[in-house]
Amino acid sequence: MSNPQPVAGLLLFPGLTQLDLTGPYEVIARLPGWRTEIVAKTIAPVKTDRGLVITPSVSFADAPPFDLLVVPGGPGTDDAILDAETVEFVRRQGEAAQHVFGICTGSLLLGAAGLLRGRRAGGHWAARDLLTQFGAEVSDARMTKDGKIYTAGGVTSGIDMALRVVADLAGEDVAMGIQLQIEYDPEPPFNAGTPFVAPAAVVERARTAGAARRAIRAAAVETAASRLRS
Amino acid sequence: MSNPQPVAGLLLFPGLTQLDLTGPYEVIARLPGWRTEIVAKTIAPVKTDRGLVITPSVSFADAPPFDLLVVPGGPGTDDAILDAETVEFVRRQGEAAQHVFGICTGSLLLGAAGLLRGRRAGGHWAARDLLTQFGAEVSDARMTKDGKIYTAGGVTSGIDMALRVVADLAGEDVAMGIQLQIEYDPEPPFNAGTPFVAPAAVVERARTAGAARRAIRAAAVETAASRLRS
Numbered sequence: 001m002s003n004p005q006p007v008a009g010l011l012l013f014p015g016l017t018q019l020d021l022t023g024p025y026e027v028i029a030r031l032p033g034w035r036t037e038i039v040a041k042t043i044a045p046v047k048t049d050r051g052l053v054i055t056p057s058v059s060f061a062d063a064p065p066f067d068l069l070v071v072p073g074g075p076g077t078d079d080a081i082l083d084a085e086t087v088e089f090v091r092r093q094g095e096a097a098q099h100v101f102g103i104c105t106g107s108l109l110l111g112a113a114g115l116l117r118g119r120r121a122g123g124h125w126a127a128r129d130l131l132t133q134f135g136a137e138v139s140d141a142r143m144t145k146d147g148k149i150y151t152a153g154g155v156t157s158g159i160d161m162a163l164r165v166v167a168d169l170a171g172e173d174v175a176m177g178i179q180l181q182i183e184y185d186p187e188p189p190f191n192a193g194t195p196f197v198a199p200a201a202v203v204e205r206a207r208t209a210g211a212a213r214r215a216i217r218a219a220a221v222e223t224a225a226s227r228l229r230s
Numbered sequence: 231m232s233n234p235q236p237v238a239g240l241l242l243f244p245g246l247t248q249l250d251l252t253g254p255y256e257v258i259a260r261l262p263g264w265r266t267e268i269v270a271k272t273i274a275p276v277k278t279d280r281g282l283v284i285t286p287s288v289s290f291a292d293a294p295p296f297d298l299l300v301v302p303g304g305p306g307t308d309d310a311i312l313d314a315e316t317v318e319f320v321r322r323q324g325e326a327a328q329h330v331f332g333i334c335t336g337s338l339l340l341g342a343a344g345l346l347r348g349r350r351a352g353g354h355w356a357a358r359d360l361l362t363q364f365g366a367e368v369s370d371a372r373m374t375k376d377g378k379i380y381t382a383g384g385v386t387s388g389i390d391m392a393l394r395v396v397a398d399l400a401g402e403d404v405a406m407g408i409q410l411q412i413e414y415d416p417e418p419p420f421n422a423g424t425p426f427v428a429p430a431a432v433v434e435r436a437r438t439a440g441a442a443r444r445a446i447r448a449a450a451v452e453t454a455a456s457r458l459r460s
Contacts, residue, residue: 022249025248026248026280026385029282050255050256050259052259053285054284055275055285125413143419155256155413156389157413160418163420167419167420172420173432176420176429177422179423180424180433180436181384182386183383183423184418185418185421185427186390186416187372187387188416189394189397189405190397191415193409193414193416198409202403202410203410205403206410
């Protein structure tokens with residue numbers, strides 16, 4: 001067939017932050033004419049960081065080449081970037097895909113796979129500075145596009161960026177239609193969504209609560225980066 | 231024990247729109263000291279409207295009394311409001327819960343369970359007018375609170391409202407801390423999130439595409455409403 005159905009593949013791994021995946025999924029799964037797959041090492045159900053269990057639709061071994069690869073993040077990223085099979089899968093699919101989309105600390109996994117060398121990329125506010133270790137130039141923007149690589153900031157920014165990805169793939173009218181279906185006219189009740197705008201005490205508390213995770217992550221990134229260079 | 235751990239129960243049923251559930255889940259599962267359960271008829275995995283498969287953590291029969299009941303919507307609502315076991319479960323849990331939170335067409339299920347009589351409530355823009363059949367007064371707001379009943383508009387509005395619910399349950403500082411963790415400082419790339427702001431052609435196309443679903447829904451609501459009155 002000269003024009004087979006394009007496929008979006010969304011990566012699922014243990015300990016991911018489920019909204020990194022499910023936010024973009026809700027947008028991308030509405031792309032007219034596309035097929036959406038949830039891909040994991042095996043098709044066994046996967047437990048996400050807060051406990052929600054999601055079942056993959058296809059395994060690494062059986063996955064078709066993806067036209068769009070979507071890589072979410074979360075605490076599980078720190079294991080994923082050290083897992084050779086996962087890193088190799090992301091590298092292989094990401095190099096061949098026409099579009100690659102990382103959300104939150106998913107950009108660290110793109111980095112570990114060597115996909116961000118010389119690229120501008122963003123990620124969760126508490127982790128994106130680590131992207132330099134993978135040869136990336138860090139962006140503090142909520143949405144960053146460099147060539148075929150789309151990266152979003154933490155968690156919910158994946159919804160914004162998914163609409164932009166859909167606009168690029170299928171046009172702005174389609175993206176606006178999806179935005180209307182999911183009634184995305186946000187009204188956050190507070191102004192605390194980034195460290196630049198949140199009250200200082202809220203930011204300080206978040207940094208303190210995240211310190212242990214940050215230390216684990218920094219060590220994992222160092223190891224993953226040295227593997228990439230070797 | 232005089233002060234057992236409070237429990238949030240999020241309803242899962244076939245054909246729901248997964249982001250109605252997973253958006254609020256990401257916020258509520260971070261409530262300090264709370265336990266979060268995904269409740270369904272049985273603990274078998276459930277397929278949501280676009281295909282994503284989620285596994286419940288507890289069945290109707292084994293569910294504890296919930297302090298917070300969360301009811302998402304989606305196309306599957308139209309079967310759920312006609313399913314006596316589901317409606318009765320929502321009625322029983324909803325009457326006893328201290329807080330009830332409906333998202334999208336989940337408010338139709340709250341209505342079918344008799345929880346909205348004389349209450350002001352909202353829901354997805356394409357369906358909320360139907361709430362009058364359950365004795366509710368319709369709100370076009372993205373977030374509506376009437377007594378213990380919180381209702382949100384379509385899909386993504388559940389994220390905004392979940393932050394407000396958390397603020398009421400645990401304080402604004404906790405809600406802002408969660409907003410920061412999930413980096414919720416939205417930047418929709420288009421202004422098309424409600425029929426009031428989207429381009430007319432986009433709204434018209436959405437209404438045409440949704441006409442068949444609307445007819446099914448209206449008939450289901452009529453039947454459910456007549457059962458409620460009898």
